Amino acid sequence: MSALSGKTAFITAAGQGIGQATALAFAAAGARVVATDVDAAKLDELTSELIRTAALDVLDAAAITRAAADAGPVDILFNCAGFVHQGTLQEATDAEWSFAFELNCRSMFHTMRAFLPGMLARGGGVILNMASVASSLKGVPSRFIYSATKAAVIGMTRSVATDYVTHGVRCNCLCPGTVLTPSLEERITENAQAAGSIDAARAAFVARQPMGRLGSPSEIAALAVYLAGDDAKFITGQAIVIDGGLTL
Ligand code: NAD
DSSP states (O other): OOTTTTOEEEESSOSSHHHHHHHHHHHHTTOEEEEEESSGGGGGGGOOSSEEEEEOOTTOHHHHHHHHHHHOSOSEEEEOOOOOOOBOGGGOOHHHHHHHHIIIIIHHHHHHHHHHHHHHHTTOEEEEEEOOSBTTTBOOTTBHHHHHHHHHHHHHHHHHHHHTGGGTEEEEEEEEOOBOOHHHHHHHHHHHHHHSSHHHHHHHHHHTSTTSSOBOHHHHHHHHHHHHSGGGTTOOSOEEEESTTTTO
């Protein structure tokens, strides 16, 4: 039997990158998957026998409530949606701060609030939240707002794990290092001018990884499969680092 057979998973931001890789990995592990993204067109290539797709903007609290009702019983909630703000404290604006906390944190408050009652009613469930090593775990240059939001994700994760530990609900967060996804490609392009070239900007991201390479979305997805499955049923409240040695 596959690791996630008989389970249903709900994923936010599954249109590309780590969310997309995780939707595919969950399905490969036997789960039924509801894969959502604000950009429904990005979900087209995901539709399969085990994967159902739906548009969902995680900034829309009412839409999250409707999506939870439409999804039916869900065993695994993977909150993957998040936005990387690049900049120091002096470069950050109030509007950027508010937007990042809305997207990276409040969205998870709303999805967990929407899916928890169903999990509690059925005696358990698994919540995975996407954090980062750029958080309370590691200072990373020009990640002032981003690190604050991801530290908050770790805090929410520990809090939820604590409050529901006797109810069969496990809540963990994933803390990747630098992973080659479409949004990282955008950040490389944005940094090209300051770095001198695209190649130099890419090399700077690789240089901060002691293993000398970027992570792949499928490597993060494999961790998500493990944490979502019963093999990990003694793990809760943890910020699991998967970073190619960035925090060493
Ligand atoms: P990405 O940034 O390339 O893609 C993000 C996806 O989120 C897109 O499909 C986009 O359409 C969707 N999205 C944007 N706004 C949305 C909204 N309001 N509602 C729903 N979906 C929305 O993907 P990624 O780089 O794999 O990042 C995914 C998560 O992993 C993020 O939380 C990110 O902070 C985190 N993370 C990424 C890295 C990395 O190096 N890529 C490292 C650590 C953590």
